[in-house]
Amino acid sequence: EARLPPGYTIRPLQASDYHRGVLQTLAVLTTVGDISESDFIKRFQYWQDRNDTYYNVVIVNDKDRVVAIGSVVIERKLIHHCASAGHIEDIAVASSEQGKKLGLHLINTLTAIAEQVGAYKVILDCSDKNVPFYEKCGYTHSGNEMVLKF
Amino acid sequence: EARLPPGYTIRPLQASDYHRGVLQTLAVLTTVGDISESDFIKRFQYWQDRNDTYYNVVIVNDKDRVVAIGSVVIERKLIHHCASAGHIEDIAVASSEQGKKLGLHLINTLTAIAEQVGAYKVILDCSDKNVPFYEKCGYTHSGNEMVLKF
Numbered sequence A, B: 001e002a003r004l005p006p007g008y009t010i011r012p013l014q015a016s017d018y019h020r021g022v023l024q025t026l027a028v029l030t031t032v033g034d035i036s037e038s039d040f041i042k043r044f045q046y047w048q049d050r051n052d053t054y055y056n057v058v059i060v061n062d063k064d065r066v067v068a069i070g071s072v073v074i075e076r077k078l079i080h081h082c083a084s085a086g087h088i089e090d091i092a093v094a095s096s097e098q099g100k101k102l103g104l105h106l107i108n109t110l111t112a113i114a115e116q117v118g119a120y121k122v123i124l125d126c127s128d129k130n131v132p133f134y135e136k137c138g139y140t141h142s143g144n145e146m147v148l149k150f
């Protein structure tokens, strides 16, 4: 079982994380863009209003900075007798915090949330270079991600 | 542009589609299980209550049977300046209706819905054997689907 370094905590995203560097951490993954505090609060509120669907988790370090973020989105289906499926999305760990197993801890936590809400599976999409990491988290390769960008 | 055969229509899923064979069509994809009408209506209502998130589309044939179904789920993110991403899910076409380009028509429609709601991309996961079909729909391979089943 992954353990966090002393002084680090894992918890749900908070509105005040805007001031703890959450967007800078997310920018490790892809383009984030210039998001104002009110844009952030609006998105945060959208998620709060759908708290059976969006679960956003962060890891905060011993200096009260957000150094990892990720989410699991719960999709309700008809298949498998009206089952739910979890989608792990937008995983990012600050570059300066690599090697501390924060990613593993985050994925374990998000996977456990999906299990708790009764999902029959969790899926995620990743590049070739991240396949070994997700295998360490217990995931197996199961198909191809296809994309169409507008 | 894909055209439907005469007498076929494409439209949003309706509660009464339970009686048009929608579950039998979905069973082409995977296990559906024994879903009662009230289970179906409950799930349908859940989706209706979140109609900025779930878009379910069916193709009905000239005998008023549901012969294809699919959905696009809109996920709200922080990345790309609080962008939305579409997830195409649970695509099924009745075996007896193959070769009529119903799948292509369905994917084009779901992709257009995602574009209309302002998504920056649509993604979906598929097996190796379905990659050429999704390429014909304009999709390109972009990564690996990883899964953990409970």
Ligand SMILES: CC(=O)N[C@@H]1[C@@H](O)[C@H](O)[C@@H](COP(=O)(O)O)O[C@@H]1O
Pocket: A029, A030, A031, A088, A089, A090, A091, A092, A124, A125, A126, A127, B079, B121, B143
């Ligand atoms: C497991 C994980 O974190 N996967 C992410 C996905 O969630 C994210 O949305 C995407 C952004 O890439 P994009 O900017 O090219 O859309 O990258 C990766 O596929």
Ligand SMILES: CC(=O)N[C@@H]1[C@@H](O)[C@H](O)[C@@H](COP(=O)(O)O)O[C@@H]1O
Pocket: A079, A121, A143, B029, B030, B031, B088, B089, B090, B091, B092, B124, B125, B126, B127
């Ligand atoms: C584009 C498309 O339709 N992809 C489907 C996915 O939406 C569906 O949920 C899954 C069910 O498979 P499962 O029963 O093994 O979870 O199969 C395919 O990956």
